[in-house]
Amino acid sequence: MNRQIVVTHLPEGALGSEHFELQDVARPVPGPGEALLRVIVMSIDAANRSWLQGATYRDAVKAGDAMPTYAICEVVESQSPRLSAGDLVAAEAVWADHVVRPAHKLQKLPKVQPLTHLLSVYGIAGKTAFHGLMQIGQPLAGETIVVSAAAGSVGGYVGQIGKALGCRVVGIAGGPEKCAHVTGELGFDACVDYRAGGVFKALRAACPEGVDVYFDNVGGGILEATLNLMNERGRVVCCGAISQYDTTTPTGPRNLPGVVVVKRLRMEGFIVMDFARDDAKAQRALQTWVASGQIKVTEDVMDGLESAPAALIGLLAGDNTGKRMVRVGPDP
Amino acid sequence: MNRQIVVTHLPEGALGSEHFELQDVARPVPGPGEALLRVIVMSIDAANRSWLQGATYRDAVKAGDAMPTYAICEVVESQSPRLSAGDLVAAEAVWADHVVRPAHKLQKLPKVQPLTHLLSVYGIAGKTAFHGLMQIGQPLAGETIVVSAAAGSVGGYVGQIGKALGCRVVGIAGGPEKCAHVTGELGFDACVDYRAGGVFKALRAACPEGVDVYFDNVGGGILEATLNLMNERGRVVCCGAISQYDTTTPTGPRNLPGVVVVKRLRMEGFIVMDFARDDAKAQRALQTWVASGQIKVTEDVMDGLESAPAALIGLLAGDNTGKRMVRVGPDP
Numbered sequence: 001m002n003r004q005i006v007v008t009h010l011p012e013g014a015l016g017s018e019h020f021e022l023q024d025v026a027r028p029v030p031g032p033g034e035a036l037l038r039v040i041v042m043s044i045d046a047a048n049r050s051w052l053q054g055a056t057y058r059d060a061v062k063a064g065d066a067m068p069t070y071a072i073c074e075v076v077e078s079q080s081p082r083l084s085a086g087d088l089v090a091a092e093a094v095w096a097d098h099v100v101r102p103a104h105k106l107q108k109l110p111k112v113q114p115l116t117h118l119l120s121v122y123g124i125a126g127k128t129a130f131h132g133l134m135q136i137g138q139p140l141a142g143e144t145i146v147v148s149a150a151a152g153s154v155g156g157y158v159g160q161i162g163k164a165l166g167c168r169v170v171g172i173a174g175g176p177e178k179c180a181h182v183t184g185e186l187g188f189d190a191c192v193d194y195r196a197g198g199v200f201k202a203l204r205a206a207c208p209e210g211v212d213v214y215f216d217n218v219g220g221g222i223l224e225a226t227l228n229l230m231n232e233r234g235r236v237v238c239c240g241a242i243s244q245y246d247t248t249t250p251t252g253p254r255n256l257p258g259v260v261v262v263k264r265l266r267m268e269g270f271i272v273m274d275f276a277r278d279d280a281k282a283q284r285a286l287q288t289w290v291a292s293g294q295i296k297v298t299e300d301v302m303d304g305l306e307s308a309p310a311a312l313i314g315l316l317a318g319d320n321t322g323k324r325m326v327r328v329g330p331d332p
Numbered sequence: 333m334n335r336q337i338v339v340t341h342l343p344e345g346a347l348g349s350e351h352f353e354l355q356d357v358a359r360p361v362p363g364p365g366e367a368l369l370r371v372i373v374m375s376i377d378a379a380n381r382s383w384l385q386g387a388t389y390r391d392a393v394k395a396g397d398a399m400p401t402y403a404i405c406e407v408v409e410s411q412s413p414r415l416s417a418g419d420l421v422a423a424e425a426v427w428a429d430h431v432v433r434p435a436h437k438l439q440k441l442p443k444v445q446p447l448t449h450l451l452s453v454y455g456i457a458g459k460t461a462f463h464g465l466m467q468i469g470q471p472l473a474g475e476t477i478v479v480s481a482a483a484g485s486v487g488g489y490v491g492q493i494g495k496a497l498g499c500r501v502v503g504i505a506g507g508p509e510k511c512a513h514v515t516g517e518l519g520f521d522a523c524v525d526y527r528a529g530g531v532f533k534a535l536r537a538a539c540p541e542g543v544d545v546y547f548d549n550v551g552g553g554i555l556e557a558t559l560n561l562m563n564e565r566g567r568v569v570c571c572g573a574i575s576q577y578d579t580t581t582p583t584g585p586r587n588l589p590g591v592v593v594v595k596r597l598r599m600e601g602f603i604v605m606d607f608a609r610d611d612a613k614a615q616r617a618l619q620t621w622v623a624s625g626q627i628k629v630t631e632d633v634m635d636g637l638e639s640a641p642a643a644l645i646g647l648l649a650g651d652n653t654g655k656r657m658v659r660v661g662p663d664p
Contacts, residue, residue: 057594057596269589
């Protein structure tokens with residue numbers, strides 16, 4: 001048998017555990033060119049929520065579908081010459097113990113230790129931070145970078161890369177514990193607690209020379225406040241809009257597009273695959289900074305397939321510190 | 333004596349004639365390094381309204397100030413070796429018959445015929461259209477360009493340049509007369525009348541292959557609708573936000589920044605001076621297209637200094653077709 005979690009119906013407002021159901025189904029059997037995979041660790045990302053809102057850069061999730069996820073898996077059985085049992089692969093999987101996928105869609109992974117780093121600093125989170133900051137933000141030493149969701153998976157790397165490049169780095173995070181983690185463990189110059197209110201004033205005080213690069217993971221009122229502090233020719237890296245995913249009434253920053261015109265800002269969205277041709281550069285730079293201690297890796301691993309709904313719902317409420325993932329089974 | 337128009341108090345809501353007053357003052361006298369100028373033609377631009385909302389890319393206008401303007405002037409008297417009486421110059425002037433300016437801030441102009449072309453196709457309007465479209469929009473033959481305020485000074489050139497480059501060009505304008513001008517006289521492929529309602533549906537029908545470049549002069553709901561029709565990796569040229577200038581309650585597109593993330597759009601603001609180093613290229617290209625008949629020049633000239641307030645108020649209400657200006661005095 002095979003356990004899997006399906007989306008029973010699409011959320012209209014906030015996502016809750018009632019939208020998911022754990023089912024026992026038959027273990028899938030690989031056909032020609034396919035492989036049977038055992039899911040080891042699943043990536044839990046804010047973007048998962050947006051997949052439930054309609055077609056994005058991927059097909060929309062429909063009621064009754066098993067919940068899609070990006071995961072590290074072990075090949076159990078292969079019907080393709082490209083893969084052998086025991087291989088470690090990255091896969092577009094679902095929340096399940098086992099999945100079957102076409103072998104040509106699987107990417108072989110090196111057996112780094114710990115394996116979870118393949119989903120955090122060397123995975124989507126680290127590469128998203130690197131590519132978004134370097135290619136769109138284009139920061140220079142001495143500039144000020146602001147990043148929201150700074151205690152989250154991507155935000156922590158953005159700030160640490162910024163520090164490695166010689167920038168002033170200011171985070172925005174929710175609550176005093178996260179802010180202490182961001183300035184203490186991660187070495188940001190300052191961190192604004194948005195839950196304490198007065199984000200604009202606090203951010204202005206933390207950025208005496210204005211903001212040159214804003215790495216936006218949240219959208220909404222925090223984006224609006226930060227835009228008002230941007231310097232001329234500033235760059236806004238549009239990575240996500242977590243404040244807008246789990247709601248039926250999204251709100252746009254009231255100062256758009258006026259502030260973009262007046263300050264001649266550039267706002268640009270991306271997804272990590274857009275820069276895949278530079279993944280090797282990202283990997284080398286990230287490994288260098290991890291080895292030098294300039295990047296610390298923070299992971300937030302929850303145990304057991306059944307914890308996946310709570311892991312995602314909690315992520316949307318901001319209760320994670322570092323890259324959140326769910327461990328479904330043991331390392332090979 | 334010298335007539336000038338001052339801003340008596342700053343508008344809180346819509347701009348009206350009560351915010352201006354025509355005054356008779358002493359004719360200014362040039363000091364060393366300065367020149368006395370006779371104003372010939374003044375440029376009337378939507379951006380003038382934004383100067384009354386606070387500091388932008390220039391100092392805010394304060395109550396009691398003469399209203400600033402960009403103008404073509406004749407040098408009457410020069411206290412600088414750089415200029416002689418009779419020279420034609422571009423100046424940051426004010427709404428007045430005469431102004432005094434430092435000679436080093438004046439730009440000598442060629443005596444093209446008609447002189448008004450220096451404020452339309454070869455002036456701010458033409459250069460804004462050219463630089464914004466070429467440097468930020470980066471359209472390629474076969475792509476679809478949408479431009480709002482298509483019957484306005486900048487929008488008409490954007491569309492005609494787009495056609496010259498081999499793009500499909502769709503305008504947005506207010507009322508059937510303007511739309512007829514845009515598709516008839518200016519040769520756009522289609523024009524959507526936003527006053528008729530249903531902008532999103534009409535625009536979707538006019539852009540069967542989606543939108544690759546949106547040249548935005550208006551912001552607000554039209555920006556929101558167009559963003560929803562953009563293709564992946566589309567470019568939004570943020571040139572202005574005329575729908576947001578003349579109000580105390582600006583509204584931001586509700587789909588920002590979500591749609592920028594999902595479609596990986598780039599939105600970028602600019603002002604024409606940012607690309608001054610490429611002005612010669614712009615001039616040559618525009619002259620070439622005017623000579624070939626691919627660009628038609630539409631001008632909307634009102635007569636007399638005293639008509640300036642009505643010219644600006646009317647512009648904000650959208651009652652101009654082509655580049656609006658005010659003639660203060662005769663050609664030299």
